[in-house]
Amino acid sequence: MSHTAHIPSHRKPRRSASKLALRAGVAGGVLSTIAVAGAAGPANAEPVTETIEMPALTSGLSLSAAVSQSAEASQEIALDLELQAQEDAAAAKAAQTAKKAKAEADRKAEAQEKAEAKKRADAETQGRASRSSERTTLSASANTSSNATGSAATVVAFLKAQLGDAYVMGGTGPNSWDCSGLVQAAFKTVGVDLPRVSEDQSVAGTQVGTSNLQVGDILYWGGAGSAYHVGVYIGDGKYLDAANPGKGVVIQDLSGYPASGAVRVL
Numbered sequence: 001m002s003h004t005a006h007i008p009s010h011r012k013p014r015r016s017a018s019k020l021a022l023r024a025g026v027a028g029g030v031l032s033t034i035a036v037a038g039a040a041g042p043a044n045a046e047p048v049t050e051t052i053e054m055p056a057l058t059s060g061l062s063l064s065a066a067v068s069q070s071a072e073a074s075q076e077i078a079l080d081l082e083l084q085a086q087e088d089a090a091a092a093k094a095a096q097t098a099k100k101a102k103a104e105a106d107r108k109a110e111a112q113e114k115a116e117a118k119k120r121a122d123a124e125t126q127g128r129a130s131r132s133s134e135r136t137t138l139s140a141s142a143n144t145s146s147n148a149t150g151s152a153a154t155v156v157a158f159l160k161a162q163l164g165d166a167y168v169m170g171g172t173g174p175n176s177w178d179c180s181g182l183v184q185a186a187f188k189t190v191g192v193d194l195p196r197v198s199e200d201q202s203v204a205g206t207q208v209g210t211s212n213l214q215v216g217d218i219l220y221w222g223g224a225g226s227a228y229h230v231g232v233y234i235g236d237g238k239y240l241d242a243a244n245p246g247k248g249v250v251i252q253d254l255s256g257y258p259a260s261g262a263v264r265v266l
Helices: 017-040 059-142 150-161 179-188
Strands: 206-208 218-221 229-235 238-242 249-253 261-264
Touching (some): 150 229, 150 238
Antiparallel strands (some): 218 261, 238 249
16 A cells, blocks of 8 residues: 555545536637637737637526526516406406496486386376366366256257367368357257358347347357357356367356357247
8 A cells, every 4th residue: 555545635626527628628719719810820920929818607607697587587477467466356346346336327217217107107197187177077067057948958968069079160060160160050950050150140140138148049259240259158157169279169158258249049
């Protein structure tokens, strides 16, 4: 055995074969490049006096930078995901709020529609009640005792049968009349032929005062011979006539529209 075998070595640990090979390759490549450049130059070229620095190996630094960049990229991705999650949550909340608002708006619209429908129904009910009351009043007026007898009672009965018919200028029945057309038709039922127009009907019989009227007397408005409207007295201070397009055939009170005069033909 060698006498130095038991003495531990004080030399530095050898570098790994891969690192030594790497550095040797780099150095060899650089030296080869310099040698080729020298051979290609002119014979009397000046010797190279510049010092060429060997490139430093930075594999460790590059790895650290890569790790740092990877960490930063991961953090950025995490932040993006968090922001996306927050945006999705905000969008979901906004959609839910909009849905609730729409439901509330629909509920209010439905309630308003129901209220309006009820209002219309109440108005229609009130209108029907009013029309029913008017018909009852009209019927009561039509059935007012007039103490009419004979031909006068027949004339009045015909006139009351036409209540509610329309007023039409020039109308002579059976469902629409003007004032003189109705009077002419009524008296024709008892065999009395009257002229067609109100001017002539106002002088067709005996003139009587409006304070001494009898059922069946023909009332006129305007002058005798130039009357513009006629009707028939039915008793109790009332008369029946084809009034106008708005009223049609109705019973009215003389106190509201006093006649100018009257003629008696029965």
